[in-house]
Amino acid sequence: MQTTFHYDCTSQHVRWHIQGLAPSNATFTKKYLPPGAQSCSAIFNFHAPPGFDLNAIIAAGRAGGANPFAALRAVGHGGTFDFQRSVSGGNTTFYSGYTDASNIAVGAYLYGAGFSNGQASFISNSFADTMSSNAGSPQQSDYRNLGYDLANAGWNPTCH
Amino acid sequence: MSLTIARNEVASGSRWNLVLLTVNILGAIIYVLAASHGWVIPQEHGAVPVSGEPFVWALFVIPIYAVFGLVNVSWGAYILSKRRWRSGHFWLMAAAVWLIAICVDFAHH
Numbered sequence: 637m638q639t640t641f642h643y644d645c646t647s648q649h650v651r652w653h654i655q656g657l658a659p660s661n662a663t664f665t666k667k668y669l670p671p672g673a674q675s676c677s678a679i680f681n682f683h684a685p686p687g688f689d690l691n692a693i694i695a696a697g698r699a700g701g702a703n704p705f706a707a708l709r710a711v712g713h714g715g716t717f718d719f720q721r722s723v724s725g726g727n728t729t730f731y732s733g734y735t736d737a738s739n740i741a742v743g744a745y746l747y748g749a750g751f752s753n754g755q756a757s758f759i760s761n762s763f764a765d766t767m768s769s770n771a772g773s774p775q776q777s778d779y780r781n782l783g784y785d786l787a788n789a790g791w792n793p794t795c796h
Numbered sequence: 797m798s799l800t801i802a803r804n805e806v807a808s809g810s811r812w813n814l815v816l817l818t819v820n821i822l823g824a825i826i827y828v829l830a831a832s833h834g835w836v837i838p839q840e841h842g843a844v845p846v847s848g849e850p851f852v853w854a855l856f857v858i859p860i861y862a863v864f865g866l867v868n869v870s871w872g873a874y875i876l877s878k879r880r881w882r883s884g885h886f887w888l889m890a891a892a893v894w895l896i897a898i899c900v901d902f903a904h905h
Contacts, residue, residue, distance in 0.1 A: 664839035704855035708833050711848030718848060730840065738847045746851065756851070763850035763905070776845050 662726040669733035670722070678786055678793035680779065682736035685719050690783070690792045693717050693741050697748020710745055717741035736779045740793075743783025753784045813886035816871055820890035823864050824897035830856035835904035849905075857901075864894070 669683055676684045700706025710716050714723035719734040746756045834853025868890060875883045
């Protein structure tokens with residue numbers, strides 16, 4: 637099942653224009669998983685794209701550190717490890733089945749970047765509680781913590 | 797002679813106030829542009845939980861908050877200690893600019 641939204645609202649157009657992300661005829665499609673998705677296991681079960689490698693995410697975190705542009709490219713909207721969003725020509729496909737893998741990636745990236753799990757939780761919880769209209773579910777922090785702990789333990793999930 | 801010195805001091809003070817106000821306006825614009833990287837995508841509003849957005853947002857804005865917080869607290873302390881109430885008007889304008897910028901940012905999350 638998929639849902640497609642076309643936006644033509646002026647205020648939304650202005651928002652997009654400020655963000656510089658998409659032309660006015662961009663589409664947003666929501667799907668569960670793309671073909672070829674893998675099932676992974678590491679305490680929790682989750683889906684990940686082929687080639688999911690926690691070590692690569694940790695390495696990106698180490699290289700990026702506290703650089704916001706590096707974080708944006710890695711775990712920001714449509715970033716390398718934002719597996720849940722596939723952006724092509726301004727059109728976004730959102731794979732809800734990859735949300736857990738994206739949150740694991742955030743945890744692993746923050747570990748690599750040198751943040752403590754407490755700092756990560758503080759930022760995320762403060763953001764969700766004070767200003768986010770898309771406040772995170774407990775599952776979000778569970779999987780982010782899992783990513784952080786797996787990175788800390790040097791344990792890469794097994795996927796097939 | 798002393799009148800001339802006083803006039804020069806006032807002119808110099810106004811120049812600094814204008815510079816600081818301009819720097820604050822530019823800072824607020826940079827803040828909004830930087831913070832926009834953490835804004836929710838309009839189509840996802842209320843439908844998709846956040847993942848990396850809080851961290852991207854925090855990494856962009858915390859340094860801006862820190863720098864301008866320090867600048868403006870120092871500026872405010874100077875105004876209070878020297879009782880330069882005219883400068884206080886510029887400081888209040890800068891505060892209003894930041895309030896608007898923060899409201900714009902928060903309205904997009």
